[in-house]
Amino acid sequence: MRGHRAAAPRLPRVRARTSAIGAFVVLAAMVPAAVSAAGTQEADVALPYVCRLPSGEQPATVRVTAGFPATAEAGRAFTPTGVTTTVELPAAAVADLARGRAAGVRAVTRLGVGIAQGEAAAEATWRGTARPAALPASGPLTLTATGEVPSVTARVAGDLAFSARALDLDLALDTPDGTAADPAALTIGCSLAEDAPERGLLATVPIGPDPGPPATTPASPTPSVPAPDGGSPGASGSPHAPNEQTGQDGRDDQKGRAPTVTERAPRGAATRRPDAPPCRYDERHPSTSASLNAYITGYTNVRKLAGASLIPLSCALIEQGPTDIELFPDYSGGYLTQHSQGTLWYRGEPRTPPFQATFLTFGFVPTKATMVLEQTGPMTMDGKGETSFVTQFTKLETRIRVPLVLRVTALEVNGTPLDVGTGCRTRSPLRSEEPEPAKFPGDHLVLTGRSSHQPPALPVGYLLSSGGPLTGEVTIPAFTHCGGKGENLDRLLTASVSGPGNYVKQMQGQTCAVQVFNPDQCTKDLQPLVIPVPER
Incomplete structure (x- = not known):
């Protein structure tokens, strides 16, 4: 990772918590209210992409279908429905995947979606999971992923445009005998091609004026997306951190008019579930200001038995170190x-x-x-x-x-x-x-x-x-x-x-910072709120 700077002189280290690193972001969110749209509009758009595989760049076609309201009101949240992302990778890409003895693939898609209203903008991620698919002997590979997506709240009246952005494919590769492929997992990054029509426009939703306060409970405290250094949730030192008041990049020239994107609770999340073991600090293992807890689960292959064993839902107590x-x-x-x-x-x-x-x-x-x-x-x-x-x-x-x-x-x-x-x-x-x-x-x-x-x-x-x-x-x-x-x-x-040769894939859930209570990450008794779902 340091090869291109090997000759550079070493400067003093700076030790800081997450709040000191300017590259990090906090997303603002609010409790969504239900929306009854006067009608719906269906988007069905096929777009050209360029995907980066181990052998180089390959063209791909990405088709996005979704339902949007025909109109919506400012201040009222709505959620696109029936979202499907279909990715067609060419035969050359399939050959790339098959080089490591892979015969099948399991895919998760992450599609960036730009949401713009005039000069104000926000960004959402549409996640989907595809059914396991066999690699074809010839021709392209088609992966069709579905999943729940974030809700959106427009702040003011005016057209709200949804446009496709970068796409990431998380692939788990399977072999016929259950052993690990080489590589066993691969993330493929895809960018919208320069000749994509209308810059990837999916749909435009006309937004009417705010009719007044929605009949719903007060908004919950703003949740945060943890910083990329694994720092304490809710911290951000960026002078342009996004928030509800200033929009996408924290600048006040948007006057709080940027749309709000509210992530839905991860599938499997619950305040408590009967099968979730206790996960809390106590007198035998007291917490500190750096204490986190989280649930983990997953699968491990047992190569000799040509099968997989579930890693049970387990509790991990973590003492987080500072970032240098x-x-x-x-x-x-x-x-x-x-x-x-x-x-x-x-x-x-x-x-x-x-x-x-x-x-x-x-x-x-x-x-x-x-x-x-x-x-x-x-x-x-x-x-x-x-x-x-x-x-x-x-x-x-x-x-x-x-x-x-x-x-x-x-x-x-x-x-x-x-x-x-x-x-x-x-x-x-x-x-x-x-x-x-x-x-x-x-x-x-x-x-x-x-x-x-x-x-x-x-x-x-x-x-x-x-x-x-x-x-x-x-x-x-x-x-x-x-x-x-x-x-x-x-x-x-x-x-x-x-x-x-026993491949392991572990899923860790969102941590709970036990001395910085956040109701979107912790239960009232300071256990992790999010329960991860194992993935093969």
């Missing part, structure tokens, strides 16, 4: 680093809740195992990246390392329980290939998340404070101390499960 900034020689930006620590937490112990997985051992014997992941040392979270104070573009990579021993507490083979004893576990922690072995000795599961951010768009990818996807590959060690009453099941479990 090493300024560039020209003071145009700087390198960012941050070191944080965390622990899994379940019933006062550093582990996950028990979870079950069922597989066909040796391809035909149904086997059900009950397991727990136990943390045996510190969980470290190291972020590094760089930011430009000129362009406000920030890119970050976060690497999480955690030593985890897999313990088997119960085993059932073809309906018959087998006694595994009380000490059945892997000989050592799960092991990933460590890119910096000298700096981080020992066996760890290593997961990596990446993000980029350029206002006014929302940050894309994984951030420590707002969560997102983390991926990696793990080796499952041999098992030991498995078996009771004179039986030895070590070899059976080792032959069935142990080995390299």
Whole structure:
């Protein structure tokens, strides 16, 4: 990441919390009121895009369909309906994806949408999930994604224009035998082609004057999008941070007329759910001003069994470190680093809740195992990246390392329980290939998340404070101390499960800053509000 500046002299580091970094953004939002439109208009627009794949740029066609109100009123929120984003990648792009033995793809789309009313503007992200698709033997690949999108509130009367902007495709690649593709996951960035008609215009909604206060509850406190350094939610040091009063870039010349974009609660979010384990600080693990908590979940492949095991919904307690900034020689930006620590937490112990997985051992014997992941040392979270104070573009990579021993507490083979004893576990922690072995000795599961951010768009990818996807590959060690009453099941479990090449995808939810209460991120008893949904 530092190659192009290797010869530059090193300047003093600046240590700061999120509020000191000018490249970061806060989005304002308000509780939406229901809108009854006089009618609807249907948008169905096909647009040319250029997508950046490993082999180079490839053309693509993106078709967006959505329903908009025929008219709306200032001060009243409305939400586009039936939003579908269909991406057609050419055969050359399919060949790119297939080079790493991939045979299928699972896709998530993130379409930037510009919302403009005269000179006032805002930006929204329309997210969608596509059904798993097989890579075609020839011809293009078509991915059709659907999902809920943010609501929009116009402040004044006048035409409100919606236009397509940049598109990101998050792809998970599958192989026929369940092993990890190379790469196992890929994000493809796509830009609107220069010859796109009407600059990507999707629809225009005429906005009438404000009829008066809507019949709804008072607006909630403004939620914030966490800063890209994984800093405390709600902080921003940008002199042009967007807010309800000043619009997209914080300048007061728009006189508060920019449209407001209100993100919908993530799917799976709830104040409490019966299957969500407790996730709170207590006297055994007291909180500090840097304490965060979050839920995690996901899937891990078990290569030998050609299947995947669900990582149970688990609690992570995080002590967030400060962000260091090493300024560039020209003071145009700087390198960012941050070191944080965390622990899994379940019933006062550093582990996950028990979870079950069922597989066909040796391809035909149904086997059900009950397991727990136990943390045996510190969980470290190291972020590094760089930011430009000129362009406000920030890119970050976060690497999480955690030593985890897999313990088997119960085993059932073809309906018959087998006694595994009380000490059945892997000989050592799960092991990933460590890119910096000298700096981080020992066996760890290593997961990596990446993000980029350029206002006014929302940050894309994984951030420590707002969560997102983390991926990696793990080796499952041999098992030991498995078996009771004179039986030895070590070899059976080792032959069935142990080995390299097990792809992991973990989803972390939005954190709760327990000493800075935000009702959009925390429950009243200071547990994480957002419950992430596992993705394969």
